Amino acid sequence: MLQTREFSPLTDDLITQIKGIVGAENCSTAQAQRELHSKDQSMFPPALPDVVVWVESTEQVSDILKLANTHRIPVTPWGVGTSLEGNPMAIHGGILMSFQKMADVVAVHADDFQVTVQPGIGYKDLNEALARHGLFFPPDPGANATIGGMIANNAAGIRTVKYGATRDNVLSLQVVLADGRILQMGSRSVKQSSGYDLVHLIIGSEGTLGIVTEATLKLAPIAEHKIAVQAVFETVAQAVETVVAVRGSGLDPVALEFIDTHMARMMNSSPQVDLAERPQLFMEFHATHEDALNQTIDFITEICSEIGATKLHATADTKERANLWYARHHAFESFQRTHPGKRAYLNDVAVPISVYPELIAFIHNLRETGPLPAYMLGHAGDGNIHVIFPFGDDEEYKQASDMNAQVVEKAISIGGTATGEHGVGIGKSRFMATEHGEALDVMWAIKQTLDPNGILNPGKIFRD
Amino acid sequence: MLQTREFSPLTDDLITQIKGIVGAENCSTAQAQRELHSKDQSMFPPALPDVVVWVESTEQVSDILKLANTHRIPVTPWGVGTSLEGNPMAIHGGILMSFQKMADVVAVHADDFQVTVQPGIGYKDLNEALARHGLFFPPDPGANATIGGMIANNAAGIRTVKYGATRDNVLSLQVVLADGRILQMGSRSVKQSSGYDLVHLIIGSEGTLGIVTEATLKLAPIAEHKIAVQAVFETVAQAVETVVAVRGSGLDPVALEFIDTHMARMMNSSPQVDLAERPQLFMEFHATHEDALNQTIDFITEICSEIGATKLHATADTKERANLWYARHHAFESFQRTHPGKRAYLNDVAVPISVYPELIAFIHNLRETGPLPAYMLGHAGDGNIHVIFPFGDDEEYKQASDMNAQVVEKAISIGGTATGEHGVGIGKSRFMATEHGEALDVMWAIKQTLDPNGILNPGKIFRD
Numbered sequence: 001m002l003q004t005r006e007f008s009p010l011t012d013d014l015i016t017q018i019k020g021i022v023g024a025e026n027c028s029t030a031q032a033q034r035e036l037h038s039k040d041q042s043m044f045p046p047a048l049p050d051v052v053v054w055v056e057s058t059e060q061v062s063d064i065l066k067l068a069n070t071h072r073i074p075v076t077p078w079g080v081g082t083s084l085e086g087n088p089m090a091i092h093g094g095i096l097m098s099f100q101k102m103a104d105v106v107a108v109h110a111d112d113f114q115v116t117v118q119p120g121i122g123y124k125d126l127n128e129a130l131a132r133h134g135l136f137f138p139p140d141p142g143a144n145a146t147i148g149g150m151i152a153n154n155a156a157g158i159r160t161v162k163y164g165a166t167r168d169n170v171l172s173l174q175v176v177l178a179d180g181r182i183l184q185m186g187s188r189s190v191k192q193s194s195g196y197d198l199v200h201l202i203i204g205s206e207g208t209l210g211i212v213t214e215a216t217l218k219l220a221p222i223a224e225h226k227i228a229v230q231a232v233f234e235t236v237a238q239a240v241e242t243v244v245a246v247r248g249s250g251l252d253p254v255a256l257e258f259i260d261t262h263m264a265r266m267m268n269s270s271p272q273v274d275l276a277e278r279p280q281l282f283m284e285f286h287a288t289h290e291d292a293l294n295q296t297i298d299f300i301t302e303i304c305s306e307i308g309a310t311k312l313h314a315t316a317d318t319k320e321r322a323n324l325w326y327a328r329h330h331a332f333e334s335f336q337r338t339h340p341g342k343r344a345y346l347n348d349v350a351v352p353i354s355v356y357p358e359l360i361a362f363i364h365n366l367r368e369t370g371p372l373p374a375y376m377l378g379h380a381g382d383g384n385i386h387v388i389f390p391f392g393d394d395e396e397y398k399q400a401s402d403m404n405a406q407v408v409e410k411a412i413s414i415g416g417t418a419t420g421e422h423g424v425g426i427g428k429s430r431f432m433a434t435e436h437g438e439a440l441d442v443m444w445a446i447k448q449t450l451d452p453n454g455i456l457n458p459g460k461i462f463r464d
Numbered sequence: 465m466l467q468t469r470e471f472s473p474l475t476d477d478l479i480t481q482i483k484g485i486v487g488a489e490n491c492s493t494a495q496a497q498r499e500l501h502s503k504d505q506s507m508f509p510p511a512l513p514d515v516v517v518w519v520e521s522t523e524q525v526s527d528i529l530k531l532a533n534t535h536r537i538p539v540t541p542w543g544v545g546t547s548l549e550g551n552p553m554a555i556h557g558g559i560l561m562s563f564q565k566m567a568d569v570v571a572v573h574a575d576d577f578q579v580t581v582q583p584g585i586g587y588k589d590l591n592e593a594l595a596r597h598g599l600f601f602p603p604d605p606g607a608n609a610t611i612g613g614m615i616a617n618n619a620a621g622i623r624t625v626k627y628g629a630t631r632d633n634v635l636s637l638q639v640v641l642a643d644g645r646i647l648q649m650g651s652r653s654v655k656q657s658s659g660y661d662l663v664h665l666i667i668g669s670e671g672t673l674g675i676v677t678e679a680t681l682k683l684a685p686i687a688e689h690k691i692a693v694q695a696v697f698e699t700v701a702q703a704v705e706t707v708v709a710v711r712g713s714g715l716d717p718v719a720l721e722f723i724d725t726h727m728a729r730m731m732n733s734s735p736q737v738d739l740a741e742r743p744q745l746f747m748e749f750h751a752t753h754e755d756a757l758n759q760t761i762d763f764i765t766e767i768c769s770e771i772g773a774t775k776l777h778a779t780a781d782t783k784e785r786a787n788l789w790y791a792r793h794h795a796f797e798s799f800q801r802t803h804p805g806k807r808a809y810l811n812d813v814a815v816p817i818s819v820y821p822e823l824i825a826f827i828h829n830l831r832e833t834g835p836l837p838a839y840m841l842g843h844a845g846d847g848n849i850h851v852i853f854p855f856g857d858d859e860e861y862k863q864a865s866d867m868n869a870q871v872v873e874k875a876i877s878i879g880g881t882a883t884g885e886h887g888v889g890i891g892k893s894r895f896m897a898t899e900h901g902e903a904l905d906v907m908w909a910i911k912q913t914l915d916p917n918g919i920l921n922p923g924k925i926f927r928d
Contacts, residue, residue, distance in 0.1 A: 109816065109818060111708050111817060111818040112816040112817050112818045113711065113712070114816065134712070153657060154656075154657040154661075155657075156655055156657070160655065164632075165655060165657070167661065167664075168628075168632065177906070181902055182902075183901070183902055183903045183906060184900070184901060184903060185900075185903050187879060187880060187881045187899070188815075188816040188879040188880070189814040189815055189816060189846075189847055189848075189875075189879070189880045189881045189884065190814070190816075190817075190846050190847060191620055191624065191629065191814040191843070191846040191847065191848045191881070191884035191885055192618075192814070192881050192883075192884065193617060193618040193619075193620070193629070193668055193881075193883045193884060193885050193886065193887050193888075194881045194882050194883045194887075194888060194892070194896070194899055194900070195668070195888055195896055195899075195900060195903075195904065195907050195925055196665060196668070196669055196673070196907040196910060196911075196925075197618075197631065197664045197665060197667065197668050197669075198903055198906060198907065200631075200661045200664035200665070201660060201661060201664070201665050203661065204657055204659075204660070204661050205660055205661075209660070221712050221713070221714045223714060224714075244575050247577065248577070248598070248685050249685070249752060250685045250687055250688075250750075250751075250752040251752060286714075287714075288713060288714040288715060288759075288763065289756075289759045289763070291755065291756075291759055292753075292755075292756050292759060295752075295753045295755055295756060299752065299753070350653040350654070350655040350656070351652075351653055352573065352576040352578065352652040352653060352654075353575060353576050353654075354573060354575040354576045379655070382653075382654050382655040383653055383654060383655065384653075384655045411653075415651060415652040415653070416651060416652070416653045417651045417653045417655070417656045417657075417658045418658050419656075419657045419658045420653060420655035420656065420657060421655055421657050422657065423657050423658075424657075424658060424659055428658070432658070432659055435651070435658055435659075436648070436649075436658070436659060437647070437648060438645055438646075438647050439647045439648060439649050439659075439662055440659065442641070442647060442662060442914065443659050443660040443662065445913050445914070446660060446910060446913065447660075449909050449910060449913045450906065450909070461659055461660075
């Protein structure tokens with residue numbers, strides 16, 4: 001599946017027309033701005049857009065797209081650049097469309113546990129604004145990603161095991177198509193069985209089918225009572241057995257994170273962190289009543305002990321809980337400390353939980369025999385694992401890329417996917433044919449139907 | 465959005481070719497079989513297919529579709545005929561494709577809380593087979609619908625408030641396209657962010673984009689401890705206020721059903737049923753520990769009493785619980801008893817919960833001023849309501865259809881949808897343009913891309 005396209009250069013006349021749409025102050029060809037928007041947090045080399053455009057309304061997005069579609073100029077939407085697979089990088093140049101100035105909360109529908117927002121708002125900022133309503137938007141990819149970016153990538157994170165990914169928490173979208181048509185998809189009704197599910201077609205399409213300009217999201221009530229649990233095991237198999245047991249217990253964990261021995265050792269490079277250097281699980285549980293929490297602690301203690309946890313620490317204390325999660329949230333800082341001057345090639349695959357031990361064993365073996373170190377941490381409750389390969393020069397980059405490919409191919413071969421939550425972007429497009437077979441042709445047919453000139457975020461999902 | 469197509473008649477030669485594919489015993493043009501497959505449980509007049517074909521494998525489905533696509537013969541998939549909007553009725557004749565003989569459990573993945581099935585299996589039969597694993601497939605539309613039909617319609621039901629609709633419980637699909645291509649969509653990984661979400665494009669597409677031949681479903685652990693709660697109120701407003709309060713409490717109800725005064729009165733026609741004839745809620749909660757249930761009872765009692773429940777009954781007793789749900793599950797039998805000789809025109813709309821009182825008040829007023837009685841029961845936790853209009857002759861059918869249209873248009877006008885869980889089928893296609901605007905054009909463009917000859921379940925979703 002190769003994309004073919006012919007793009008036109010951005011002429012001075014077109015720049016003038018763009019300025020006419022968004023205002024001169026919202027259109028920049030300055031080198032500094034282009035560089036600032038040339039790269040996300042992935043491991044790929046920067047790509048300069050020709051122009052950075054800050055849109056301020058859906059109508060502006062529509063007008064820019066009409067112009068770009070007529071003249072065959074690539075348009076790449078940009079949230080805040082926290083994505084990890086090059087998803088918002090303008091690798092074919094053209095227009096980088098920033099949503100920094102479309103970052104409002106449009107309406108809080110507290111009784112409906114819903115909020116309508118513009119795509120440029122960060123989810124952490126959104127959750128801060130929602131706190132006084134006792135509500136929050138559950139998906140939490142980590143860095144303060146924008147809602148637009150999260151929708152584009154179907155971002156997930158630590159709380160997905162209970163609350164689902166972004167895909168599970170969006171009710172309706174306003175979307176601008178490549179030809180400038182403005183569509184409403186879905187509705188604020190939580191139950192919908194009315195025609196094709198365009199909302200879910202757009203979620204995870206990485207800006208290649210249309211550009212989201214407004215979204216209504218599902219919210220959840222903030223839990224009053226929380227406990228964090230750390231359980232350390234002798235073997236990875238025991239840790240994963242515990243994951244399955246907890247998932248089957250009905251305990252409904254909010255987080256169920258796996259950390260391997262090497263990762264724990266790396267995390268210990270933080271002065272505040274003192275983890276056992278063994279395979280371990282970090283868990284979190286919420287409840288409406290304090291008594292329920294105590295029962296949960298009893299139950300989880302029973303499960304972990306039976307499987308052979310060598311250390312178990314459960315706490316409802318807010319400070320202790322924060323300390324435990326500190327290590328997880330600062331994993332990438334401990335990477336910098338352990339491998340100064342190196343960068344992280346970050347892998348993201350997911351498999352059915354029953355073959356998680358097989359995947360972990362494969363990665364373990366790859367580390368033992370491969371040219372680079374490898375660190376594992378993952379959302380085990382979802383069968384999702386991230387492997388971090390440190391690289392310095394081009395040779396190590398290639399080695400990391402090769403090791404990444406081996407992990408991806410293993411995951412696909414045992415019923416998993418090339419990407420659980422980072423999206424396809426640049427890095428995973430080479431695995432799409434293997435994973436999807438002829439279904440990739442159908443994806444491409446839909447792409448051609450909605451964006452016949454291929455102007456929307458070219459070079460992503462489908463191979464160039 | 466009008467469908468245009470030219471279909472060809474089913475010649476003797478084509479029937480011979482069909483028999484060559486599925487065997488003579490799996491192909492019938494007998495009047496009795498055609499009549500048996502001419503109508504679902506909806507209020508629409510029967511439509512005779514030209515031939516009933518029982519497929520036994522994905523390859524047979526593919527071969528039949530290749531033949532039908534080449535010769536432009538309509539193909540309408542059929543589960544067991546429990547749908548409520550004419551969704552599986554062959555209104556353009558042609559081939560009625562029954563999945564009665566593709567009803568196997570392919571594989572139980574107990575550790576993954578997943579099962580892979582053929583589409584012809586009934587969800588109640590599936591859940592019986594899964595019970596020994598302590599697992600179940602949560603969506604429960606009521607009648608023993610097939611999994612294929614549930615996927616086609618995105619069926620939901622009573623437990624959706626906790627577990628989601630069918631849409632939320634499917635991981636991967638095998639789908640045969642109109643041209644016979646056999647595709648795999650999605651994977652068994654619960655986390656997927658790999659390309660376009662074709663699985664959700666197919667779910668709810670009512671067999672108009674492709675035919676599902678295998679599905680991997682998410683399962684949930686069967687809860688050990690359950691309570692049922694009945695709460696009676698003076699006013700509908702109080703009942704709905706309670707719905708919002710329960711949803712915000714974090715109590716995570718499994719069911720949250722609303723029954724209006726007239727419906728309660730009708731249900732009382734069953735000898736076993738003795739309901740207060742007031743607006744009321746039926747609720748169910750599950751827990752892993754018995755103590756947790758007692759806390760839930762205390763909490764729900766507090767909420768309902770504060771809002772002014774005049775009667776409150778909470779029970780963990782299995783028999784009492786079954787008695788309570790008996791009334792709900794036998795609603796349609798009580799209809800037959802109350803309106804002998806009449807049929808039910810069944811409405812299905814859903815709105816954001818905050819405007820649920822407005823919708824209920826509208827329906828109440830419609831009943832007071834309209835020509836026909838109207839009964840309300842609904843999945844209040846989801847903002848979903850069903851209104852039942854009894855009709856006898858053509859005149860009353862037209863009146864019921866008009867009253868239905870008024871409810872649908874009201875729901876759409878306040879941010880809701882024409883159908884929460886029954887699908888579009890025949891009856892709701894006339895509201896699609898109002899609800900979706902230009903997004904309907906995009907649905908149509910996708911339909912044309914995947915089924916250019918329009919052979920798949922013609923006359924559904926899009927207007928003839």
